[in-house]
Amino acid sequence: MDILSFLKESTGRFGPVGYEQALAKWLKEQFEPLCDEVHIDAFSNVIAVKKPTLKPAGGAAPPKIMYVAHMDEVALLVTAIEKDGSLRVRGMGGVDPKIFPAATVTVHTETGGLFGVIGAKPPHLLTEDDRKKAVKFDDLYIDLGMAADAVKAKVSIGDMVTFHGGMVELLNGRAASKTMDDRSCIAVMLDAAQRLQKLQHAAEVIFCCSTQEEVGGYGAKVGAYSVDPDIGFVLDVTFANYPGAKPDSTVPLDAPAPVCGAYIQHKLLDKLRDTAKNNNIKINMELSPGYTGTDADDVQIARDGVPTVLVGLPLSYMHTTVEVVDIETIRECGRLAAAFAADIEEGWDKDLWI
Amino acid sequence: MDLKTLCELRGLSGREDAVRKAVYDVCVEKLGKENVSFDGNGSVIAVRKATDKALPRVMLAAHMDEVGLVAISATDEGLINVRTIGSVDPRVLLSKRVTVGYGDDAVPGVIGYPPIHLQSQEDYKAAPKLDKLTVDIGAKDKAEAEGKAPKGTHISFDTKYTDFGDGFVCAKALDDRVGVFNLLRLLDAPYGGELIFAFTAQEEVGLRGAYAAGYRAQPDIGIALEGTSANDLGDTPDQFKVCIPGQGPCVSFMDHSSIADHELFKLVLKAGEAENVPHQIKKFIAGGNDAGAIQRAGAGAKTVVISVPCRNIHSPASVCCLKDVDNQLALAKATLKHLMKG
Numbered sequence: 001m002d003i004l005s006f007l008k009e010s011t012g013r014f015g016p017v018g019y020e021q022a023l024a025k026w027l028k029e030q031f032e033p034l035c036d037e038v039h040i041d042a043f044s045n046v047i048a049v050k051k052p053t054l055k056p057a058g059g060a061a062p063p064k065i066m067y068v069a070h071m072d073e074v075a076l077l078v079t080a081i082e083k084d085g086s087l088r089v090r091g092m093g094g095v096d097p098k099i100f101p102a103a104t105v106t107v108h109t110e111t112g113g114l115f116g117v118i119g120a121k122p123p124h125l126l127t128e129d130d131r132k133k134a135v136k137f138d139d140l141y142i143d144l145g146m147a148a149d150a151v152k153a154k155v156s157i158g159d160m161v162t163f164h165g166g167m168v169e170l171l172n173g174r175a176a177s178k179t180m181d182d183r184s185c186i187a188v189m190l191d192a193a194q195r196l197q198k199l200q201h202a203a204e205v206i207f208c209c210s211t212q213e214e215v216g217g218y219g220a221k222v223g224a225y226s227v228d229p230d231i232g233f234v235l236d237v238t239f240a241n242y243p244g245a246k247p248d249s250t251v252p253l254d255a256p257a258p259v260c261g262a263y264i265q266h267k268l269l270d271k272l273r274d275t276a277k278n279n280n281i282k283i284n285m286e287l288s289p290g291y292t293g294t295d296a297d298d299v300q301i302a303r304d305g306v307p308t309v310l311v312g313l314p315l316s317y318m319h320t321t322v323e324v325v326d327i328e329t330i331r332e333c334g335r336l337a338a339a340f341a342a343d344i345e346e347g348w349d350k351d352l353w354i
Numbered sequence: 355m356d357l358k359t360l361c362e363l364r365g366l367s368g369r370e371d372a373v374r375k376a377v378y379d380v381c382v383e384k385l386g387k388e389n390v391s392f393d394g395n396g397s398v399i400a401v402r403k404a405t406d407k408a409l410p411r412v413m414l415a416a417h418m419d420e421v422g423l424v425a426i427s428a429t430d431e432g433l434i435n436v437r438t439i440g441s442v443d444p445r446v447l448l449s450k451r452v453t454v455g456y457g458d459d460a461v462p463g464v465i466g467y468p469p470i471h472l473q474s475q476e477d478y479k480a481a482p483k484l485d486k487l488t489v490d491i492g493a494k495d496k497a498e499a500e501g502k503a504p505k506g507t508h509i510s511f512d513t514k515y516t517d518f519g520d521g522f523v524c525a526k527a528l529d530d531r532v533g534v535f536n537l538l539r540l541l542d543a544p545y546g547g548e549l550i551f552a553f554t555a556q557e558e559v560g561l562r563g564a565y566a567a568g569y570r571a572q573p574d575i576g577i578a579l580e581g582t583s584a585n586d587l588g589d590t591p592d593q594f595k596v597c598i599p600g601q602g603p604c605v606s607f608m609d610h611s612s613i614a615d616h617e618l619f620k621l622v623l624k625a626g627e628a629e630n631v632p633h634q635i636k637k638f639i640a641g642g643n644d645a646g647a648i649q650r651a652g653a654g655a656k657t658v659v660i661s662v663p664c665r666n667i668h669s670p671a672s673v674c675c676l677k678d679v680d681n682q683l684a685l686a687k688a689t690l691k692h693l694m695k696g
Contacts, residue, residue: 117671135445171491
């Protein structure tokens with residue numbers, strides 16, 4: 001799999017939170033050549049299983065390690081059609097209304113996608129008062145270039161609106177696109193699955209592309225219940241540096257960022273750090289004292305509890321249409337994830353709790 | 355030369371070179387090299403001689419330049435600090451794509467913004483300020499960023515021209531490539547008097563090109579072909595809507611740069627009615643354009659402005675109705691026809 005082509009293609013695919021069905025089918029096809037069995041569950045999670053290549057002694061069941069990265073994306077939805085034919089919107093997931101003036105979007109209707117432009121007041125007509133105000137959702141409207149009657153014939157309340165933001169390659173192996181959150185971590189899982197083709201592993205490895213993370217880890221909750229893993233390994237993007245960031249609130253773009261904190265099983269994290277060290281993978285530690293705001297929060301408390309680690313892929317400008325990641329860091333995350341799976345052997349949990 | 359090609363050319367005020375070359379080539383092809391020249395400010399001046407010297411000498415003007423950004427410095431982290439060229443509301447810059455520099459040295463960039471997750475309530479409610487917005491080209495440090503984008507490097511919006519809706523188009527720089535597009539289509543317009551076609555430079559930074567172009571031409575009549583602000587959607591009260599896309603080009607009786615010659619203004623309206631060209635009167639006094647410079651250049655001229663209504667003007671995604679573009683051409687032709695009638 002070529003990471004850049006995967007990102008270019010996958011970030012342009014439709015997958016708003018709760019509307020991931022078509023995306024799930026496509027992702028299933030991406031995992032099929034690399035795994036033994038792939039299915040889509042009732043919550044549209046894609047669950048791909050790679051069976052162990054090493055047999056445990058005494059016929060014991062192999063440990064199950066579950067990798068999770070979410071497939072859904074933040075979006076907008078249509079809440080009203082105005083008399084002038086423009087559309088009113090609200091965010092699906094955490095979206096900042098300030099990024100939308102003069103943005104272009106696709107409105108997904110029953111009969112297909114419509115190109116739309118989000119309006120911006122001309123600078124010539126802005127008052128001093130206007131200039132001081134942040135744009136709110138109430139101020140936003142989508143212009144479809146059609147009269148109200150034509151709009152009403154095509155658009156329904158509740159139609160999804162996705163952002164435009166095709167991938168651009170920047171200097172130093174970085175790339176910007178919409179929806180790098182979290183398709184870039186699905187790229188990590190595909191990269192890891194590819195590396196595992198050449199590694200021996202005693203663990204059963206499950207890759208889960210989860211749904212509905214942007215509204216609360218619901219796909220991961222359901223997925224972890226049915227998979228019933230011994231180990232959770234969650235991948236999600238984390239905050240990379242930006243101008244004006246508070247100290248300690250971000251990590252650099254150029255290395256994977258494993259998370260430490262109460263929700264993270266600390267001995268499993270030590271093992272992950274050993275794997276990184278033994279494989280010469282540079283990491284930067286990140287701290288989430290409690291709540292991580294990722295699927296890890298739900299995987300950890302699935303069934304009777306799952307020892308879980310979380311690796312952050314640093315990303316600048318999260319939830320905008322210009323999310324920046326470092327492609328080499330995606331590869332390094334993939335290398336770390338694959339090496340960690342290969343390091344899980346029989347008896348991996350004997351010192352886990354004491 | 356089509357509107358798509360013209361809109362996608364990059365030429366901020368003072369660096370209109372790409373547009374200038376395209377315009378020059380078409381003018382030379384249509385009017386002959388001896389009738390096309392550059393003035394001291396980089397405007398392209400094409401002249402079509404009179405067949406009837408009794409008719410007024412008419413200057414038709416459209417500006418080649420567009421608004422955008424310019425690099426001023428870089429942060430230690432390799433992000434580019436910017437200022438605007440022309441009037442740009444910082445609020446349209448968040449989360450947009452740009453091209454930094456010209457020619458072989460150009461690189462893509464993005465304008466990021468702090469993630470919503472890490473904004474305090476105060477940050478969330480604050481309007482973005484230009485000095486907090488930076489262009490990210492992927493540079494690792496200040497030296498690399500300043501190497502790629504030294505102070506003064508132009509940064510333009512990177513927007514693909516897209517047809518959408520019922521005959522609408524979304525692009526950067528519709529202001530004033532619509533005017534340039536129609537000016538090129540007017541090179542062979544029927545008119546017996548002398549025509550001076552001025553493709554002006556630096557309109558967005560103070561009508562600089564039009565002062566020189568107007569002085570050199572000393573026309574009897576100046577007609578500026580423009581793109582103007584439409585503000586008709588959303589919550590705008592009726593009196594602030596300025597004009598409505600789809601209802602024809604705007605004729606201005608006044609804006610912030612000039613008061614139209616009243617007889618000429620009435621002649622344009624009369625011509626539109628007589629030739630059945632849809633048009634509207636600009637309903638709000640806002641903006642300014644080359645007519646302000648042409649009117650007062652040298653010994654002065656009578657001027658009027660015919661504009662295509664553009665939504666989201668001066669943003670990466672301006673919008674206009676293609677029918678209005680064609681009707682701007684039709685209204686200019688109708689006006690010339692009526693000038694011949696006297």
